[in-house]
Amino acid sequence: MTGEQEKAREDIANRLARIAGHAASLKRLWDEGRESREMLTQVAAVRAALDAVGRAILEQEIDHQLSRALVYGVSDEASRALKEALDRLL
Amino acid sequence: MTGEQEKAREDIANRLARIAGHAASLKRLWDEGRESREMLTQVAAVRAALDAVGRAILEQEIDHQLSRALVYGVSDEASRALKEALDRLL
């Protein structure tokens, strides 16, 4: 793995750790009886963070599949993998 | 709180607990080096669960605001609160 790829992996790990903490706090806020509007704001914030990390994982996959296509000199497998990755997220 | 409202609160608490567990597992899967396609499937699953709980909270708010409007005999405040709740989710 290159330094850049390692940094990208770490960035995603950090985002996922923050999302886990944020998701755990949703349960606490609910148990404390917070207002619906506050709950909805927090739910939307966690969802936005999930969207962002999903995009980051997909971007990493784009680079991975482009490298594979160049190594093997063919694009069929990379094309199929990227479309499948996209399908899972959208 | 009526029995039905209490059941709705509990249902939302249970969903939030499951979402927290699922979000924590995302971090673990990433640290284990799972494939991007599996990660994206799991990210999409947590997001769908968040969407569903957000909708459940909003439905609870609809009932709460309708009751308030009937008690006070006016709808302005309930209208404002529901539109604000919707804005936060969408």
Place this chain on the structure above:
Amino acid sequence: MTGEQEKAREDIANRLARIAGHAASLKRLWDEGRESREMLTQVAAVRAALDAVGRAILEQEIDHQLSRALVYGVSDEASRALKEALDRLL
């Protein structure tokens, strides 16, 4: 219909007319061979306008159902209708 409701109806009619025009232009841009990135920007813009008009229709429905609940003095039917409207949009 009150003046305010009539204005809300007109606002939605105007938004829908603009969306129809924008959607028709997507086909023209494609036939002219515009770049994918420009197409995707325009597709996202039409989608955002659709989301906004859907929200406006839902807000109108909120006011309609709150008025009905106050007229009849019960909220069951209004609650059911609003949740169904929400389901269709989300």
Place this chain on the structure above:
Amino acid sequence: MTGEQEKAREDIANRLARIAGHAASLKRLWDEGRESREMLTQVAAVRAALDAVGRAILEQEIDHQLSRALVYGVSDEASRALKEALDRLL
């Protein structure tokens, strides 16, 4: 353009033509005074069709950029273009 690419272009053109027709019908339905729930169903249907055509355009771009990367033997430009395309849609 290969036969397959030409077919993909035509498929997208057909989808965009249907979306334009569907979007125009939204305005007509509204002017006829259709119920909110019917309007919301139709708005959601047009939005789903837009999402699908956006995905189809992005898939075409994936193939285009993979081909370019293989022709030039480098992936930087293709990586940048695909991430930008993704950003516009998401």
